[in-house]
Amino acid sequence: MAHPVEHNDEGLYGLMAEYADADGLVQGIKKIRQAGYKEVDAFTPQPEHAVNDALGAKTIIPWIVLAGGVAGLLIGFGLQYWSSAIAYPLNVGGRPLNSWISFLPVTFEMTVLLAGLSAVFGTLALAGLPMPYHPVFNVPKFTEKNSRDGFFLLVKAEDPHFDYEQTQFLMSQSGAEGVYDVPK
Amino acid sequence: MLSSPQHEATQPKTAGQVPVLAPGHNMRSITDKISDIVLKPKGGIGWVIGFAITFALTMQLLFSIGWLLLRGIGVWGNNQPASWAFDIINFVWWIGIGHAGTLISAILLLLRQQWRTSINRMAEAITLFAVANAGLYPLLHTGRPWLDYWLFPYPNTMGLWPQFRSPLVWDVFAISTYLTISLLFWYMGLLPDLATLRDRATGKIKRMAYGIFSLGWRNSARHWKTYEQAYFLLAALSTPLVISVHTIVSFDFAVSVIPGWHTTVFPPYFVAGALYAGFAMVLMVAIPVRKIFNIEDFITMRHIRNMSIIMLVSGLVVAYGYLTEGFAAWYSANPFEIDTVLLLRFVTGPYRVLAWLLIACNVVIPQLLWSSRVRSNTVLIWLISGVISVGMWLERFVIIVMSLTNDFLPSSWAMYAPTVTDIAMYTGTIGFFLFLLLLFIRFVPMISAFEMRELLHKVSHSGDHHSSSNDSQHGGEVVPVPGD
Numbered sequence: 001m002a003h004p005v006e007h008n009d010e011g012l013y014g015l016m017a018e019y020a021d022a023d024g025l026v027q028g029i030k031k032i033r034q035a036g037y038k039e040v041d042a043f044t045p046q047p048e049h050a051v052n053d054a055l056g057a058k059t060i061i062p063w064i065v066l067a068g069g070v071a072g073l074l075i076g077f078g079l080q081y082w083s084s085a086i087a088y089p090l091n092v093g094g095r096p097l098n099s100w101i102s103f104l105p106v107t108f109e110m111t112v113l114l115a116g117l118s119a120v121f122g123t124l125a126l127a128g129l130p131m132p133y134h135p136v137f138n139v140p141k142f143t144e145k146n147s148r149d150g151f152f153l154l155v156k157a158e159d160p161h162f163d164y165e166q167t168q169f170l171m172s173q174s175g176a177e178g179v180y181d182v183p184k
Numbered sequence: 185m186l187s188s189p190q191h192e193a194t195q196p197k198t199a200g201q202v203p204v205l206a207p208g209h210n211m212r213s214i215t216d217k218i219s220d221i222v223l224k225p226k227g228g229i230g231w232v233i234g235f236a237i238t239f240a241l242t243m244q245l246l247f248s249i250g251w252l253l254l255r256g257i258g259v260w261g262n263n264q265p266a267s268w269a270f271d272i273i274n275f276v277w278w279i280g281i282g283h284a285g286t287l288i289s290a291i292l293l294l295l296r297q298q299w300r301t302s303i304n305r306m307a308e309a310i311t312l313f314a315v316a317n318a319g320l321y322p323l324l325h326t327g328r329p330w331l332d333y334w335l336f337p338y339p340n341t342m343g344l345w346p347q348f349r350s351p352l353v354w355d356v357f358a359i360s361t362y363l364t365i366s367l368l369f370w371y372m373g374l375l376p377d378l379a380t381l382r383d384r385a386t387g388k389i390k391r392m393a394y395g396i397f398s399l400g401w402r403n404s405a406r407h408w409k410t411y412e413q414a415y416f417l418l419a420a421l422s423t424p425l426v427i428s429v430h431t432i433v434s435f436d437f438a439v440s441v442i443p444g445w446h447t448t449v450f451p452p453y454f455v456a457g458a459l460y461a462g463f464a465m466v467l468m469v470a471i472p473v474r475k476i477f478n479i480e481d482f483i484t485m486r487h488i489r490n491m492s493i494i495m496l497v498s499g500l501v502v503a504y505g506y507l508t509e510g511f512a513a514w515y516s517a518n519p520f521e522i523d524t525v526l527l528l529r530f531v532t533g534p535y536r537v538l539a540w541l542l543i544a545c546n547v548v549i550p551q552l553l554w555s556s557r558v559r560s561n562t563v564l565i566w567l568i569s570g571v572i573s574v575g576m577w578l579e580r581f582v583i584i585v586m587s588l589t590n591d592f593l594p595s596s597w598a599m600y601a602p603t604v605t606d607i608a609m610y611t612g613t614i615g616f617f618l619f620l621l622l623l624f625i626r627f628v629p630m631i632s633a634f635e636m637r638e639l640l641h642k643v644s645h646s647g648d649h650h651s652s653s654n655d656s657q658h659g660g661e662v663v664p665v666p667g668d
Contacts, residue, residue, distance in 0.1 A: 022641070041404050041405065041406060042404070042405040043402065043403045043404055043405065044403060044405055044408065045211060045215075045403060045634065045637055046376075046408075046634045046635070046637040046638040046641065047408040047409075047411070047412045047634075047638060048405065048408070048641075051405045052405050052406075052408065052409045055405050055406065057405055057406045057408075057409040058409070059409045059410040059413055061410045061413050061414045061417070062413060062417065065414070065417045065421075069421075079337055080348040083337060083345035083346075083348070084345070084348055084349075087345060088343070088344065088345040090347070092347075092349060095349070099349055102348060102349040103348055105351075105354040105357070105358065105428065105432055105435075106348055106353070106354055106357045108424075108428055109354075109357040109358050109361040109425075109428065110357065110361075112361055112365060112421050112422075112424070112425045112428075113357075113361040113364060113365065115417075115421050116361075116364070116365040116368055116369075116418055116421050116422075117364070117368070119368075119414040119417050119418050119421070120368045120371075120372055120414065120418070122410075122414065123372070123407075123410050123411055123414040124399065126407075126410050127401075127404070127406075127407040127410060127411070129399040129400055129401065129407075130399035130400050131399070131400040132395055132396070132399070132400045133400070134400060134402055136402055137402070143383050144383070146383065146402065146403050147215070147376070147379050147380040147382075147383045147384075147403055148211060148212050148215045148216075148380065148383075148384075149210070149211035149212045149215070149637075
């Protein structure tokens with residue numbers, strides 16, 4: 001972690017701080033966000049609600065799933081109505097062509113199918129995955145610990161407040177166990 | 185910080201209650217132990233022998249399918265009047281086995297049952313492989329499986345559309361949705377663990393393979409936020425789905441007019457039977473696996489006991505279903521129903537031995553699970569689970585074959601017997617199921633490591649808010665100690 005005296009922010013994706021545990025990370029996030037940083041992300045080995053809250057993380061996934069479910073419902077019922085009543089009307093024992101009660105199982109399955117597909121693919125799309133390469137993987141400590149027991153905080157260089165020395169100082173003052181460069 | 189109900193859930197309530205996670209683990213030890221099963225496999229010879237046997241059975245399955253495609257479905261034993269037999273028995277049997285996976289992963293997640301965590305991945309895998317086997321049967325039973333795309337609604341030059349008023353078409357949608365959603369749910373749960381394997385793998389090929397399948401997951405808190413909600417929503421969607429699937433499967437029978445099938449008790453009774461068979465299969469897999477891979481810390485006796493209790497309860501519901509079925513037949517005062525469901529089935533019919541065997545397997549023997557001594561004996565539980573699996577298979581035989589072979593006209597009565605191809609295919613699907621299971625255990629973490637870390641974190645924070653869960657020095661204090 002010996003940095004060159006005159007540091008060039010070109011080629012730097014950001015700075016990463018490592019914390020001992022989730023509580024430390026939450027404190028770190030609070031400090032960094034109080035200082036006005038916006039382009040901040042945190043990395044935890046498992047979902048940590050306190051970290052998400054401190055980060056102010058929001059998600060629109062429930063709305064995506066709802067939209068998928070409604071689309072499935074409309075497509076499922078519409079398909080059956082159109083094919084049974086309009087495209088291929090078939091009189092079965094005098095039953096009405098739009099025998100909607102019989103259409104419920106398929107409508108339900110289509111609702112679940114499209115809602116489920118939008119849950120999974122919506123999550124991937126919102127997370128920008130698949131993305132096999134990302135600058136954070138350039139930090140050796142991160143790849144070693146991130147998916148086991150490491151708690152990391154990232155401040156991106158594109159943040160308007162980002163200043164290499166100042167940000168680094170702030171991070172090390174926030175209870176971090178180590179601060180690392182994240183090369184692009 | 186946790187709310188008190190969850191706190192209580194992880195604490196031993198009575199003496200003898202075992203925790204959901206053995207004491208002395210920290211985040212690193214959990215992760216390493218789970219991923220080492222995949223990354224540093226031990227005792228390869230047993231796995232190789234198992235692989236060889238199940239591979240041979242898989243080949244047997246493929247051979248019997250090839251023979252079927254070559255000669256047509258006349259190679260199966262089913263013929264009028266038993267137009268449905270082994271194919272549908274095994275279809276329903278396999279679908280039922282799949283249901284415990286969804287129950288464990290989805291319903292227990294919604295109910296915040298923390299003990300589900302170490303068994304959900306394996307149960308979901310069982311679901312997937314069971315449904316894959318189940319799907320084979322109706323697809324092959326169409327007789328010309330290369331035209332199976334006709335089952336789906338698509339604009340075609342014949343100007344035809346599927347008959348959406350038929351339960352058989354509902355089945356197509358239910359099973360394909362179930363398979364898709366189960367696969368997605370399983371893969372979504374795997375994603376963070378594949379990332380762990382990617383980070384921990386040493387070989388280049390392994391790193392690349394896990395890297396590709398982990399899609400570049402990097403445990404970002406912003407991603408977790410979306411991920412958790414999506415996972416929860418998937419669970420909420422899977423819960424009614426799993427119930428709808430077996431309900432629709434039961435409609436295949438209940439909507440018809442065959443005596444013994446035409447009854448409204450079928451949907452709930454089939455769903456309960458599915459859970460019963462499914463838990464039996466999960467126990468049959470989990471009991472040897474926890475021993476062989478030395479993961480009794482994670483799949484504790486608490487899990488085995490809880491699953492035994494659920495199995496006992498669903499078994500009682502199934503037994504109640506049998507009673508209701510008999511009562512409804514008697515109360516209908518319909519001679520055909522009474523003959524099929526009561527007289528021919530149990531007293532005078534040619535297959536009555538199987539019906540009594542079914543009662544023994546599904547109703548009598550599982551009552552042993554009332555005893556807590558039995559529930560602490562994994563060998564006995566394993567044997568009882570095996571008996572239940574046989575019993576559930578017999579149940580489908582009794583419902584399907586016995587109703588078809590003895591219908592309205594005695595002149596059309598005939599016996600049914602499976603052929604060699606039938607039996608080869610059935611044993612082949614069991615081999616294929618175990619084959620997939622062996623591959624799963626070898627290449628994918630069979631316990632969800634990230635959810636175990638989360639569980640550890642919850643358990644450790646339930647007592648002391650300030651205790652640090654990831655610090656290895658504090659590793660010993662993080663989990664409640666067993667009561668006895």
